[in-house]
Amino acid sequence: MSERPHPTDRLTVQKFHSWYTAAWVLLGLIxxxxxxxxxxGAPKWGALALLAVLASCYTAVRRFPDNPVLRPQAYLALLALGLGAMGGLPGGGAALFIVSLPQFWLFATAARSAIVLSGAAAAATVVGSTLRSGESLTGNVVFVFIGYAASVLTGLLIHRLVADGDARAGLLGAELESAQARLAEAHRQQGAADERERIAREIHDTLAQGFASIIVLAEAARSTVTSDPERTAQQLVSIEQTARENFAEARVLVGSAPESGLAPGSVAVTLRRTLDRFTQDTGLTVEAELPPDVACDQQTRIALLRCTQESLANVRKHARATTVGVVLTQYPHAIELEITDDGNGFVVEDSRGFGLDGMRKRLAELDGDLTVTSSLGDGTRILATIHTNGQP
Structure with missing residues (x-):
């Protein structure tokens, strides 16, 4: 039949065909x-010739099911006639009919075709057996009727089970497609959320900090514009430089600049430039140990710079410190950046700021971690560690 098991069961169907072929040859033809x-005489050779024809046609249908000359439906019609003819020849009869019944369910295009064609084969076999024996009701005739009825019931049952299996497979396939679509949408939404978080972190660590610096410098410049013009001029220069850096970072964020706006140089030079600007803007004392031979890749360099900028911004806004210490150390398998201040400190567990979480996530992306130690009145220690596995 064309209504065969689900494609995933084709191997099982092929194995069944092979086992059935062996059974048909052993229990039917031989x-x-x-x-x-x-x-x-003629009956003997006629029976042998007919068996050879049936065997040849069966082989052709099995190997070439799409053959335009001998289609499965045509073969089943020929099989029905052949079984009827064998019923009237020596060696034929009910046994060959019973063994051949599964073919009508294997090759027919639908259950109705299988019932009609196997019924025709049963009728032909009964007619042939009756003509040969001269009796209308024999054991072979009864056996043919029982076999036909059993084949119809079994075939319909199997057909129903296969149809139910196909329906369940179709339902499961639809559910799988729906689940895959939901998963793809979830991945898309998660990717969008991750990208929004990344952009928010970049804006916080670059543009927001720069604008905060501009505001503080502008307020300071306004307060000294008449009393200390030289100081005001320095602050205006810092405002201009910070605005240019923000502009460069904004171009990176919107994709109009190919790489980070970070100025070239080693990580020590990059951090030193940031610390000098911080000292110039705030007047705080910065004690730094920045070995010039510390080597790292661009991502690590950016992460260390962002951690430094965030820590210095927190010192400026919250710490009320007088001195900041920065120590950069390279180990065989890690780089550590320690930033301390002597400010008023805070309770780490109560911290809900975006900055510390952003630092942690940025470092985690590079197989790093962040340790924050602080308490009220005792200052703050920030330790950023990035594991390098010995790779500069």
Missing amino acids: PSVIGVENDS
């Missing part, structure tokens, strides 16, 4: 050949 062995 006993029929043996049955005419002791006969002679």
